[in-house]
Amino acid sequence: MAEGRVVGIDLGTTNSLVAYMEGDKPVVIPGVDGSNLVPSVVALDPMPTGGGRPTVTVGNSARKALIERPERVIYSVKRLMGRGLSEVQSELKWFPFKLANDVEEGEVPRIQLGELRFTPPEISAYILRQLKRNAERFFGSPVTRAVITVPAYFNDAQRQATKDAGRMAGLEVLRLVNEPTAAALAYGLDRAKEGTIAVYDLGGGTFDISILKLREGIFEVQSTNGDTHLGGDDIDNLLLAIALDEIHSEHGVDLRAHPGAVQALRKAAIDAKIHLSSQPVAHFDIELPNGDRYQREIPRDVFEGLIEPVLGRTIGPCRQAMLDAGVTPEQIDEVVLVGGSTRIPAVRALVDDIFRLGARGKKAHTELNPDEVVALGAAVQADILAGASKTTEEMLLLDVTPLSLGIEQLGGTVARIIERNSTIPASATEHFTTGVDGQTNVAIHVLQGERELAADCRSLARFDLKGIPPMSAGLPRIKVRFLIDADGILHVTAREQRSGKAAQIEVKPTYGLTDEQVESMILDSFDHAEEDFTKRLLIESRNEADTILAAVEHAPKDAAWKQLSDEERATIAAAREHLARVRLANDLRAIREAIAALDQATRHFAELMMEAAVASAIRGKTMDAASEELSNEVTAPHPMAPAEFK
Amino acid sequence: MLKVVDPAVPVACWSCSIAHNESTLFCPHCSKIQPPPGADFFSVFGLAPQLNVDLASLEKQFYFLSRKLHPDRFACSAENEKEWSLAGTALLNDAYRTLKDPITRTEYLLKLHGAEIGEQHSGRNRREGEMGASRVPADLLEEVFDLNMQLEEIRMAHKMGEVEDPALKQDLIHAREKFENLRQVVDRDLRAQWHAWDNGDEPARHAAQNAMVALLDRRRYLSNLVRDVNETLEGKNGAGVFTQRGR
Numbered sequence: 092m093a094e095g096r097v098v099g100i101d102l103g104t105t106n107s108l109v110a111y112m113e114g115d116k117p118v119v120i121p122g123v124d125g126s127n128l129v130p131s132v133v134a135l136d137p138m139p140t141g142g143g144r145p146t147v148t149v150g151n152s153a154r155k156a157l158i159e160r161p162e163r164v165i166y167s168v169k170r171l172m173g174r175g176l177s178e179v180q181s182e183l184k185w186f187p188f189k190l191a192n193d194v195e196e197g198e199v200p201r202i203q204l205g206e207l208r209f210t211p212p213e214i215s216a217y218i219l220r221q222l223k224r225n226a227e228r229f230f231g232s233p234v235t236r237a238v239i240t241v242p243a244y245f246n247d248a249q250r251q252a253t254k255d256a257g258r259m260a261g262l263e264v265l266r267l268v269n270e271p272t273a274a275a276l277a278y279g280l281d282r283a284k285e286g287t288i289a290v291y292d293l294g295g296g297t298f299d300i301s302i303l304k305l306r307e308g309i310f311e312v313q314s315t316n317g318d319t320h321l322g323g324d325d326i327d328n329l330l331l332a333i334a335l336d337e338i339h340s341e342h343g344v345d346l347r348a349h350p351g352a353v354q355a356l357r358k359a360a361i362d363a364k365i366h367l368s369s370q371p372v373a374h375f376d377i378e379l380p381n382g383d384r385y386q387r388e389i390p391r392d393v394f395e396g397l398i399e400p401v402l403g404r405t406i407g408p409c410r411q412a413m414l415d416a417g418v419t420p421e422q423i424d425e426v427v428l429v430g431g432s433t434r435i436p437a438v439r440a441l442v443d444d445i446f447r448l449g450a451r452g453k454k455a456h457t458e459l460n461p462d463e464v465v466a467l468g469a470a471v472q473a474d475i476l477a478g479a480s481k482t483t484e485e486m487l488l489l490d491v492t493p494l495s496l497g498i499e500q501l502g503g504t505v506a507r508i509i510e511r512n513s514t515i516p517a518s519a520t521e522h523f524t525t526g527v528d529g530q531t532n533v534a535i536h537v538l539q540g541e542r543e544l545a546a547d548c549r550s551l552a553r554f555d556l557k558g559i560p561p562m563s564a565g566l567p568r569i570k571v572r573f574l575i576d577a578d579g580i581l582h583v584t585a586r587e588q589r590s591g592k593a594a595q596i597e598v599k600p601t602y603g604l605t606d607e608q609v610e611s612m613i614l615d616s617f618d619h620a621e622e623d624f625t626k627r628l629l630i631e632s633r634n635e636a637d638t639i640l641a642a643v644e645h646a647p648k649d650a651a652w653k654q655l656s657d658e659e660r661a662t663i664a665a666a667r668e669h670l671a672r673v674r675l676a677n678d679l680r681a682i683r684e685a686i687a688a689l690d691q692a693t694r695h696f697a698e699l700m701m702e703a704a705v706a707s708a709i710r711g712k713t714m715d716a717a718s719e720e721l722s723n724e725v726t727a728p729h730p731m732a733p734a735e736f737k
Numbered sequence: 738m739l740k741v742v743d744p745a746v747p748v749a750c751w752s753c754s755i756a757h758n759e760s761t762l763f764c765p766h767c768s769k770i771q772p773p774p775g776a777d778f779f780s781v782f783g784l785a786p787q788l789n790v791d792l793a794s795l796e797k798q799f800y801f802l803s804r805k806l807h808p809d810r811f812a813c814s815a816e817n818e819k820e821w822s823l824a825g826t827a828l829l830n831d832a833y834r835t836l837k838d839p840i841t842r843t844e845y846l847l848k849l850h851g852a853e854i855g856e857q858h859s860g861r862n863r864r865e866g867e868m869g870a871s872r873v874p875a876d877l878l879e880e881v882f883d884l885n886m887q888l889e890e891i892r893m894a895h896k897m898g899e900v901e902d903p904a905l906k907q908d909l910i911h912a913r914e915k916f917e918n919l920r921q922v923v924d925r926d927l928r929a930q931w932h933a934w935d936n937g938d939e940p941a942r943h944a945a946q947n948a949m950v951a952l953l954d955r956r957r958y959l960s961n962l963v964r965d966v967n968e969t970l971e972g973k974n975g976a977g978v979f980t981q982r983g984r
Contacts, residue, residue: 265812309800476812487804513834516808516827574827577808 097236097265097477098226099273099469102215102253104169104295104322105431107131108466109222109237115482117277117470119463120229122150122221123635125690128462129225130154131295133217134164135205145205149221158358161187161350163205167324168218170296171211172256173249175602176200182320185328187350199604212252212604216259216614223260228631231683237262238473240465241579242297243269244317244493246539247551248602250580255609265476267578270294271301272490273468274429275310277459279486286424287313289412291442291455292465293405294430296322300409302416302423308485313416314512315493316408323364323432325401330360333397334375334385342383349380367391368434395437402441409445415512420447426455433461489514492575499536499545508573511541515575523569529561533569533594537581550601556585556594569594632682636674639689643667651699659695666692751817762806762825770811770818773825777849778832786846788931790836799833840956843927843949852950874955877919884912884962888969906970913966920959927952 099117101108106128110119119127134153136146137160148156157164165188171179176190179200183190191201191208201208219239226234239262241253250267257264271290278288285306292299299317303310334356339345346352356377363373367389375387413420426446432438443449459467475483491512497505498521508519523533533556540548559567568588575581585594604612643663646652652660670685749756753767762781763770779786782798804810806829811822835841873881887909894901927949934945 266809307800309803472809476809478810478813485804487807487809489803489807514830516823517830517834518827519831574823576823577826 095233095235096226096230097238097473097479098222098234099466099471099473100219100222100237100239101270101273101463101466101469102169102218102239102241102256103131103465104167104297104324105131106295106462107218107222108463109226110463110466110470111226112470112474112480112483115480117467117474119466120226122225123228123638124151126151129218129221130166131168131218132157132164132166133168133204133214134160135207137163138206145207147217149217157354158351161354162189164188165202165204165209165214167296168202168211168214170320170324171200171202172215173246173252173602174200174211185324185331187354199602199608210604210612212256212609213259213612213614215253215256216612219256219260219262220614223262224631228628231628231679235261235263236265238266238268238469238476239264240268240270240273240469242292242294242317242319243271243299243301243312243315243490244297244319245579246319246494246549247579247581248549248600249319250578251600251603254578254580255604258609259612259614261614264578266472267580268469268472268488269299269301269312269315269490269579270465271299271315271427271429272303272310272312272488273466273472274427274459274464275301275303275305275468276471276486276488277464277468278425278427278456279305279310284425287416287418287422288425288427289409289423289446290427290429291405291409291433292317292429293432293438294322295432296320296324298322298405298408300405300412302412302418309487309489311489311514312491312512313418314412315491316412316415317493318404318408321401321404322430326364326398326432326435327357327360329397329401330364330389330394331357334360334387337387338379338385342379342381342385344379344381344383346379352380363389364394364435367394368436391436398435398437402438405441406445420445421451426453427464428455428457429461429464431462433457490577490579491515492517492579494539494549495541496551496573496575496581497538497540497545497548499538503545504543505538505540505545505548509575513575515579516577518572518574521571521573523556523571524565525559525562525567526564528564530564530567531559531561532557533559535571535583537573537583551581552601552603553599554583555597555599557597558592558595559587560590560592562589629677629679629682632679632686633674636670636682636686639686640667640671640674643689643693646693646696649700649703651696651703654699655696659692663689663692663696762802770806770821770825772821773828776828778835778845781829781832782836784836786849787935788843788846789935790842792837795833795836799829802829839924839927840953843931844953847946847949847953850946852946874958877958880912880915881962884909884966887912888965891969909966909970913963916959916962916966920956920963923952923956923959927956 096111098120099110101110107130108119108128110117112118121127122129129150130153132150132153134148134156136148136156138145153164154166157166165186167186170182174182176194176196176198179190189203191203194200199210199212201210202214219237223234223237237257239253239257241250245253253267254264271292274290274292275288286304288303288305290299290301290303292301297317297319298321299315301315302313304313305311331353335346335353338356346356359375359377363375366373371391373389373394375385375389377385379385413423423446426442426448428439428442433442439455442455446455448454471483471486472488474480475486475488478484492509492515493511495507495511496509496519497507500506508521509517523535525533535554535556536545537551537554538545538548539551542548556569556571559569566589569585570588571583571585573581573583583596583598585596586592587594646663655663666685666689670682670689673681673685676682750764750767750769750771752769753764755764755766757765757771761771762773774780777786781802782795784790784795803826806822806826808819808822808826811819814822835845887905890905891901891909930945930949930952934942934949937945
């Protein structure tokens with residue numbers, strides 16, 4: 092096990108995180124700016140003046156570009172992973188980015204960002220690479236292996252797309268873990284509890300409900316259900332739609348013609364949504380392109396009425412999951428809430444109702460930060476896989492496949508061969524034969540879903556079994572084995588029984604990339620940066636140093652500077668000079684230490700600035716006047732949060 | 738592509754070269770994982786093929802074997818060990834799933850002994866509105882005929898957008914209850930046959946086997962009836978609450 096650490100990664104719709112096991116507790120690894128959350132936003136910088144490839148930025152710096160040049164930015168790409176052209180087109184209605192205009196049905200969709208085009212896995216790969224680099228900077232050594240989480244309800248194509256993204260980012264994905272199960276792991280770690288747990292995970296773009304049995308360190312999933320088209324984004328879009336319509340009717344401005352303004356309005360909608368989690372009223376106060384002001388009050392009860400249909404869509408999956416697990420709400424011992432959207436009071440009330448918590452004197456668990464809990468669980472799973480520590484050596488995850496697997500039959504019906512909620516790995520064997528004399532190929536169409544007709548299920552892939560020895564029709568006996576692995580991904584093998592010959596299988600994934608395509612998209616082949624790892628780390632550290640030095644230079648101009656003591660200012664000055672000197676040398680360690688020292692010295696100043704910035708953001712364009720205060724509960728973990736230390 | 742290992746199991750351990758019993762998951766000498774045996778589901782759990790099974794002890798054994806066999810334990814191991822772990826765990830999970838449930842356990846055991854069990858897969862022979870593919874049990878001819886009429890009436894009402902006749906709906910609910918009770922009787926009879934099979938001599942087993950095949954047929958038919966009533970009452974055709982096949 093000398094190959095370095097295995098990290099746990101939550102590749103979220105709205106935010107992504109990387110974590111690892113520090114001793115007996117999982118811990119999130121912060122980014123360069125000290126933030127634990129990396130917004131899942133990717134932006135293309137402007138074309139360099141000397142020509143060449145524009146740089147790709149990820150995270151907080153990318154989201155700044157969202158308002159200035161939205162046509163070069165993409166967010167919530169998770170909603171596009173593993174999907175076909177027509178589905179993507181309906182999702183894109185709400186987003187400012189466009190499809191490349193030469194994409195055909197049957198191909199993986201490509202998004203046009205500025206001059207370049209990217210498939211969804213490539214975008215995700217940029218996010219993963221950023222997380223990888225954050226981890227490498229933190230450890231001071233390469234990180235090449237990871238556990239990545241996916242929604243439990245993700246189908247085969249969506250899972251494969253996630254693995255492809257990992258590979259493109261230079262990561263060996265040891266395991267895909269379902270998000271609710273990861274959350275259960277994070278909670279189960281210090282509990283040594285036994286019982287039946289329900290995990291209600293409402294994220295930015297997906298909803299999952301999983302029912303697990305926890306016994307003697309074994310986390311056995313009983314059932315899972317969900318909706319991969321449902322999340323906080325839908326709530327944001329509801330508010331956005333109303334605002335856009337009102338602005339049009341009241342002010343005669345169609346903001347949709349101004350993509351940057353739409354993004355600013357979306358930011359305001361998100362701020363309002365978050366505000367309403369702790370306050371009874373939120374406000375819009377936006378300056379429009381024609382100089383008018385759009386002002387609107389949103390009381391919490393109006394907001395709750397508005398989002399009720401969205402939240403209501405979580406009820407059916409919860410009931411089905413309990414039915415499949417053979418449990419009643421009363422038999423659920425604990426409920427765990429995951430995902431930023433579960434901070435909304437209406438969601439908590441709904442969960443309480445579905446699982447009859449209040450009536451039984453129970454409350455849903457929120458002790459672990461709902462934005463971080465999945466990453467923490469991924470880190471625990473990474474630790475289990477690495478066989479690294481005593482803490483996790485008795486723990487084991489037994490997960491299930493969320494969708495039934497079937498084969499299309501003559502007449503267009505589906506024969507189910509592996510039922511949903513079967514513990515994985517799972518397998519099934521089917522026998523096929525030929526219909527025509529001398530036939531050497533058999534085609535199998537595999538689908539996922541619960542419906543009777545193939546047309547109503549989700550096409551997974553077409554498998555062409557080739558090289559069958561020619562015989563009379565009906566004579567060959569082809570044994571086909573379907574195996575769903577521990578990641579929830581399907582593998583197919585076939586053998587003709589009479590000749591004993593293994594059939595070659597050609598796979599045509601319905602919604603995925605071929606191996607060759609993935610190979611050609613591996614990121615570092617585009618990178619103009621050095622191959623030498625330490626060299627790269629040195630360059631990055633120098634960049635980090637420059638960023639901090641520039642910020643500290645501007646510090647005296649800020650009002651908060653005056654609030655520091657003379658001693659504090661002297662310490663800062665000294666640390667700054669030290670870093671400026673050390674930065675020029677080739678000593679990586681010295682630079683890192685100097686950065687840490689300056690960071691430490693400016694900590695108090697940063698806090699003072701943040702308080703001031705938050706206060707003025709409230710007073711400013713997006714929220715109403717003086718008396719409002721953000722409560723402690725609201726931690727602003729979303730991509731449009733008031734900016735941190737600049 | 739992942740290769741499945743055929744049931745031609747080596748008798749000498751690949752790692753320590755000491756010979757061992759064919760159907761073992763781990764080498765008894767050096768504990769290294771072995772290529773999974775082409776074993777029947779019972780022997781995976783070290784059980785003789787019996788119909789009565791202690792579920793608590795089955796679960797314990799399942800957890801015990803999972804801990805040792807699961808791919809998570811081999812994430813950093815050599816490729817061959819990873820493959821065997823994957824295939825072995827799939828076998829373990831398939832076995833547990835089949836043996837845990839009384840009906841699949843019975844079907845599996847009967848199939849092992851060469852019996853022909855009716856269609857396993859949902860959707861295979863079933864066409865919309867049809868009362869399952871098998872023959873109607875003789876004692877239910879009249880009820881099934883009546884039921885067909887009632888279901889058709891309700892479906893027509895739904896199609897026309899009319900309100901359901903409440904008396905008709907009540908009739909259907911009663912009919913469903915009756916079929917569910919009949920199914921419980923079948924389950925009891927089945928358990929009696931288990932006893933006969935587990936403890937009887939050759940002729941007794943043969944008789945029990947035939948009886949169980951017939952009982953399973955009947956049970957499947959009754960389950961299809963219950964499902965059809967549920968689906969019609971919901972007003973949806975397969976798009977509402979999902980059921981597990983034939984239960």
